[in-house]
Amino acid sequence: MTPFSAADTTLDQWMSKIRQRQANVGIIGLGYVGLPLALLYSEQKFRVSGFDIDARKVDTLNRGGSYIYRISGEEIQAARAQGFSATSDYAQLNTMDATIICVPTPLNAYHEPDLSFITDTAHSIAPHLRSGQLVVLESTTYPGTTEEVMVPILEKENQSGLRAARGDHPTDREFFIAFSPEREDPGNTTVARRDIPKVVGGLNPLAAQLASALYGSIFNRTVPVSSPAAAEMTKLLENIYRCVNIALVNELKLLCLRMGLDIWEIIAAASTKPFGFHAFYPGPGLGGHCIPVDPFYLSWKAKEWDFRTRFIELAGEINNNMPYHVLSSVGGALNRHQKSINGARILVLGVAYKKDIDDLRESPALTIIELLQKEGAQVSYHDPYFPFIGKGRRYDLQLKCAELKNLGQYDCIVIVTDHSNYDYRGIVQEAQLVVDTRNATRGIESDKIVRC
Numbered sequence: 001m002t003p004f005s006a007a008d009t010t011l012d013q014w015m016s017k018i019r020q021r022q023a024n025v026g027i028i029g030l031g032y033v034g035l036p037l038a039l040l041y042s043e044q045k046f047r048v049s050g051f052d053i054d055a056r057k058v059d060t061l062n063r064g065g066s067y068i069y070r071i072s073g074e075e076i077q078a079a080r081a082q083g084f085s086a087t088s089d090y091a092q093l094n095t096m097d098a099t100i101i102c103v104p105t106p107l108n109a110y111h112e113p114d115l116s117f118i119t120d121t122a123h124s125i126a127p128h129l130r131s132g133q134l135v136v137l138e139s140t141t142y143p144g145t146t147e148e149v150m151v152p153i154l155e156k157e158n159q160s161g162l163r164a165a166r167g168d169h170p171t172d173r174e175f176f177i178a179f180s181p182e183r184e185d186p187g188n189t190t191v192a193r194r195d196i197p198k199v200v201g202g203l204n205p206l207a208a209q210l211a212s213a214l215y216g217s218i219f220n221r222t223v224p225v226s227s228p229a230a231a232e233m234t235k236l237l238e239n240i241y242r243c244v245n246i247a248l249v250n251e252l253k254l255l256c257l258r259m260g261l262d263i264w265e266i267i268a269a270a271s272t273k274p275f276g277f278h279a280f281y282p283g284p285g286l287g288g289h290c291i292p293v294d295p296f297y298l299s300w301k302a303k304e305w306d307f308r309t310r311f312i313e314l315a316g317e318i319n320n321n322m323p324y325h326v327l328s329s330v331g332g333a334l335n336r337h338q339k340s341i342n343g344a345r346i347l348v349l350g351v352a353y354k355k356d357i358d359d360l361r362e363s364p365a366l367t368i369i370e371l372l373q374k375e376g377a378q379v380s381y382h383d384p385y386f387p388f389i390g391k392g393r394r395y396d397l398q399l400k401c402a403e404l405k406n407l408g409q410y411d412c413i414v415i416v417t418d419h420s421n422y423d424y425r426g427i428v429q430e431a432q433l434v435v436d437t438r439n440a441t442r443g444i445e446s447d448k449i450v451r452c
């Protein structure tokens with residue numbers, strides 16, 4: 001019989017804390033990923049503390065309000081009743097058993113990974129680290145970030161000389177490290193969050209077990225992989241797979257348009273194959289925090305290995321070109337009415353990066369608006385989720401949401417985001433001309449519609 005080891009004791013104590021909901025869970029970064037995660041733990045009766053550097057978010061949450069459209073104030077209040085609170089004071093991390101990091105991982109102006117949010121967070125956590133604590137990174141990033149970037153900061157800057165646990169025999173001078181990617185699909189109501197399996201890679205086997213047990217209390221299935229880097233790479237594979245396949249259908253759409261074929265009809269027909277085909281859909285360009293950004297984390301890292309990720313670069317080139325395709329389609333459509341973009345009144349319908357969500361990040365609508373404005377169009381927009389578009393990372397539009405009436409005043413309506421609550425038939429009826437980038441007008445026969 002194997003003797004009872006220190007690792008068994010640590011795991012037993014941890015499991016018991018989780019079963020009895022006595023583990024204190026800290027979530028750093030209360031955005032689209034961190035806030036829903038905090039609510040999930042709170043629903044399962046854990047005591048959750050949220051940490052964010054944005055004082056307005058902290059204040060809103062502590063007043064029982066929400067700043068994310070699909071999360072109601074009532075949900076925040078229910079979590080508050082369960083002990084949830086938000087703070088910007090990292091000193092409170094000291095009382096956490098597990099800390100989960102959900103901060104942004106954007107690209108910088110040179111299209112390179114910007115890890116400053118992760119490194120800032122690690123600098124803030126380190127002074128408050130305690131032996132036996134579990135720290136999990138969830139932010140999407142290149143393989144190696146957890147071990148090569150985050151761990152060295154935590155080890156160097158904690159005040160008790162603690163080390164990240166690497167071997168099989170834990171000591172009381174160690175903390176535990178894992179990476180577990182977020183797989184949420186905003187707006188997707190077909191899969192419950194609980195049913196999305198959670199991939200977990202620990203720096204050592206015990207860290208993987210602790211993290212799996214923690215996530216096992218809110219997800220139905222956890223999928224352990226051999227290391228944090230394997231978990232980091234898993235997430236990138238998933239997103240690169242999407243990015244490349246979307247580029248493929250975008251390119252085939254351009255060919256189909258030239259050949260007089262309907263790509264949507266063809267995708268629908270191909271989708272009837274019961275194996276070996278997964279449908280992806282063309283659109284006006286990529287948007288969101290993930291698909292336009294994450295693949296470039298890997299292509300940047302690959303250079304360190306003298307390796308060129310050609311699929312990623314080609315997909316990026318095709319997808320980035322789609323807003324320009326929309327611009328030329330609008331120009332062509334107006335031309336058929338003996339009009340030009342210059343001076344035209346154009347309504348962009350839907351600006352969120354995909355339908356039925358309140359997220360504008362990297363939305364192709366923003367690029368399309370800018371391109372149309374540069375050509376001299378007077379652009380208005382409508383989107384039920386955004387009353388105003390001000391200044392973002394790469395644009396400064398200062399536009400107020402137009403009313404969805406008197407649509408005949410516009411020379412052209414461009415459907416960029418196919419929100420479900422639009423009455424497309426009514427819109428086509430009132431409009432002079434509709435350019436549809438999403439096949440939102442399927443089934444409507446009208447020579448006012450240009451599908452692009």
Ligand SMILES: NC(=O)c1ccc[n+]([C@@H]2O[C@H](COP(=O)([O-])OP(=O)(O)OC[C@H]3O[C@@H](n4cnc5c(N)ncnc54)[C@H](O)[C@@H]3O)[C@@H](O)[C@H]2O)c1
Pocket residue numbers: 028029030031032033034051052053054057102103104105117120121124138139140141182183184185186289290
């Ligand atoms: N949004 C998604 O659907 C999604 C899906 C999968 C993965 N991800 C990944 O999850 C991560 C987070 O994305 P998000 O969409 O939640 O971002 P977000 O911008 O909505 O939220 C991030 C939050 O972190 C806070 N923050 C930044 N620096 C901080 C610091 N030093 N300390 C404390 N808080 C800090 C910000 O104020 C913000 O509230 C990213 O790596 C992203 O790629 C996002």
